[in-house]
Amino acid sequence: GNFGSLVGVAISASLLPPAVNTGLLFSYSLLSFSRSNIGRHLSKPSNATTFNSLRSFVNCTEFVDNKYVPLYSCDMPQEAAQLAVYSFIITLINIVSICVMAVCILLIKKVTPIVPDDEITQFWHSAESKKIRTLANNEAQSVMNKENGQDLIEAWKIIRGAHQDP
Secondary structure, eight states: OOOHHHHHHHHHHHHHHHHHHHHHHHHHHHHHHHOTTTTOBOSSOOHHHHHHTTTOSSOOOOBTTBOOOOSSOSSHHHHHHHHHHHHHHHHHHHHHHHHHHHHHHHHHHTOOOOOOOHHHHHHHHSHHHHHHHHHHHHHHHHHHHHHHHHHHHHHHHHHHTOOOOO
16 A cells, blocks of 8 residues: 555654754753743742652752743753753654664565566667667658758748749
């Protein structure tokens, strides 16, 4: 069957989300680094951090106007950059996996290039067929030259008014 488009969609679906996530996280890291009000922490610890610290490796205070619970760092630019690196690594792993599996499938199916038939190849590359092609090209060229030359002579005679039938 024609599964080429389905395979293309599957590859796109596996590569697009981590690649987009990488870009978004890197841009958020740069944005939170350049703007001090993004990624600010509350000045006082809250009860939510103790509850959320079960899901986190670090014990940070809550962010202002943000319910995100950091996983690796209390510094938002560093946290976003680290997550972006992990997303990029996932993208690379997906690309390598697709290439490895493609090679494995081609080896399993024993896909080989099409080898031309020997008799046909020998015919078209033989000296005889080259001579025939050369003669045919020369003949066609001489016919075209004769016809074009005769047409030019006739046109010249008509223009000059010296058209005479023999």
